[in-house]
Structures are given as structure tokens and as C-alpha cells.
Amino acid sequence: xxxxxxxxxxxxxxxxxxxAVAQSASDRLAQEWRDAKRSELLQQRAAIxxxxxxxxxxxPTMHPPGADPAKTDGATTGSASGxxxxxxxxxDVKPAGATEQxxxxxxxxxxxxFAGLKFGIGISFTLDSGDNDRVSEASxxxxxxRVNDEDNGRARIMLESHYFFTPDIPHTGLKKxxxxxxxxxxxxxxxxxxxxxxxxxxxxxxxxxSGNDSFNLGIGMVIDPNTRILGDGIVADQPLPLGExxxxxxxxxxxGFLILSSFSF
Numbered sequence: 559x560x561x562x563x564x565x566x567x568x569x570x571x572x573x574x575x576x577x578a579v580a581q582s583a584s585d586r587l588a589q590e591w592r593d594a595k596r597s598e599l600l601q602q603r604a605a606i607x608x609x610x611x612x613x614x615x616x617x618p619t620m621h622p623p624g625a626d627p628a629k630t631d632g633a634t635t636g637s638a639s640g641x642x643x644x645x646x647x648x649x650d651v652k653p654a655g656a657t658e659q660x661x662x663x664x665x666x667x668x669x670x671x672f673a674g675l676k677f678g679i680g681i682s683f684t685l686d687s688g689d690n691d692r693v694s695e696a697s698x699x700x701x702x703x704r705v706n707d708e709d710n711g712r713a714r715i716m717l718e719s720h721y722f723f724t725p726d727i728p729h730t731g732l733k734k735x736x737x738x739x740x741x742x743x744x745x746x747x748x749x750x751x752x753x754x755x756x757x758x759x760x761x762x763x764x765x766x767x768s769g770n771d772s773f774n775l776g777i778g779m780v781i782d783p784n785t786r787i788l789g790d791g792i793v794a795d796q797p798l799p800l801g802e803x804x805x806x807x808x809x810x811x812x813x814g815f816l817i818l819s820s821f822s823f
Contacts, residue, residue, distance in 0.1 A: 677717035687814030
């Protein structure tokens with residue numbers, strides 16, 4: 559048992575010099591890192607100071623309303639008064655284009671004009687609820703009417719306009735102005751200012767954190783004035799009426815359900 563302390567003493571005598579060398583190397587590396595980081599921060603500070611000096615030098619001198627600029631400049635820069643000239647700070651004067659840029663950023667939502675009126679753009683899905691199926695194409699197969707293309711459900715781009723009320727309802731976690739609810743109208747434009755379809759309903763919108771963008775979802779009804787269906791007396795999967803040799807079509811007004819999404823508040 560008396561040999562154990564002796565062994566520990568020998569190990570310590572061997573390890574201590576190596577430990578001291580390692581500690582010294584670690585301290586040296588840490589100091590080098592601190593010196594390099596300090597030098598980097600000083601360079602960044604010098605660059606920022608240079609940018610601030612350039613910004614201050616580019617700002618115009620502000621004069622009180624109605625004052626003579628020449629007299630004002632003489633009072634601030636003349637050597638007789640002994641006062642030094644002062645320049646407005648970067649926080650006092652805003653660039654001339656800042657307000658216009660902010661206005662544009664809040665009004666850059668997708669929009670389009672129809673018949674001189676400005677509308678937003680929405681994505682919609684309509685499901686026909688009329689008495690007859692929309693038929694794009696039908697053919698005769700062994701004397702039987704077969705529908706080749708039925709169009710009861712349709713996804714389409716529509717123009718829309720809405721008005722949001724912004725109520726303040728407590729205990730909902732929604733701040734006033736961050737959401738809205740109100741009516742909307744939508745239309746699908748055709749050529750020569752002809753309206754292919756028109757819809758209306760109720761929409762709810764939630765504003766995004768910045769700008770005028772939002773996510774809106776509306777539900778309502780759509781009316782298609784010119785819906786193509788099979789002609790009178792012609793029934794799908796049935797023979798043609800006596801004396802007829804081809805499939806006839808007609809157009810009539812039909813209504814359907816509408817789901818609409820748009821992206822401006």
C-alpha cells in the first residue's frame with residue numbers, strides 16, 4: 559500500500575510540466591483570438607463611422623419656414639458669432655423617396671382594370687348547382703348521346719372587390735385592424751367588356767405582419783349567364799329524338815356555389 563502514494567507522486571511529476579505547457583498554449587490561443595476579434599470590430603466600427611460621416615455630409619441644411627437661407631447660413635457658419643454650424647441628424651431628416659416607397663410597398667397588391675374599374679385578382683372554384691349539367695362536348699355512339707366533357711366544377715381566375723369591417727372582439731387574440739369581414743363581388747371578364755360570370759358573397763381576411771398583403775377567403779354564389787347544356791329533348795345516355803341526326807346544344811343562365819381567395823386587405 560505504501561507504493562501507491564509514490565506512484566501518484568511520480569505521475570504528477572511527469573504530468574505537471576505537460577499540463578503547464580498545454581495551459582500556456584491555451585492561454586496564448588485565447589489571447590490571439592481576442593486580439594483578432596477586437597481588430598475586426600474596430601474595422602467594422604471605422605467603416606460605420608465613415609458611412610455615417612458620408613450620410614451627414616449628403617443631408618441638406620434645414621431652414622425655418624420663411625427664413626432667408628443666406629442669413630441663416632451666415633448666422634450658423636459666420637466666424638463673428640463664434641458658433642459652429644449644425645447639421646440635422648440622420649434620424650431628423652428622412653430621404654425624399656422614403657414615403658413614396660412605403661406607399662408603393664403597401665399598394666403593390668395584384669390588381670386589374672375592367673371597364674374602367676379597378677379590381678383585385680382572386681383564385682376561385684365554382685361548382686354548378688343548376689338543373690342541367692354543363693356540357694362542353696358530346697357525341698353520338700351507336701345512336702346514343704354520350705357526354706365527352708362535363709364542366710360542372712371549374713377553377714378560374716376572377717376579378718374581385720371587397721369591403722372589410724374591422725371589429726374589435728375581445729378574447730379572440732386578434733387586434734383591431736389585423737382582420738376584417740365583409741361583402742365581396744367578383745366577375746370573370748370576357749372580350750369587349752362582356753362579363754362571363756359574376757358572383758357575390760361574404761369574405762373574411764387576415765392581414766399579414768407587414769404591408770397591405772393578406773389572406774382572404776370568401777364563400778358565396780356565382781351566376782353564369784351563358785352556360786352550355788344539351789338542347790331541349792336531348793338527354794345524356796339516351797337516343798336522339800326521332801328525326802334528329804346530331805347533338806344540339808343551347809345556352810342558359812345557371813347558378814352555382816363559389817369559393818374565392820384573394821390576397822390584398
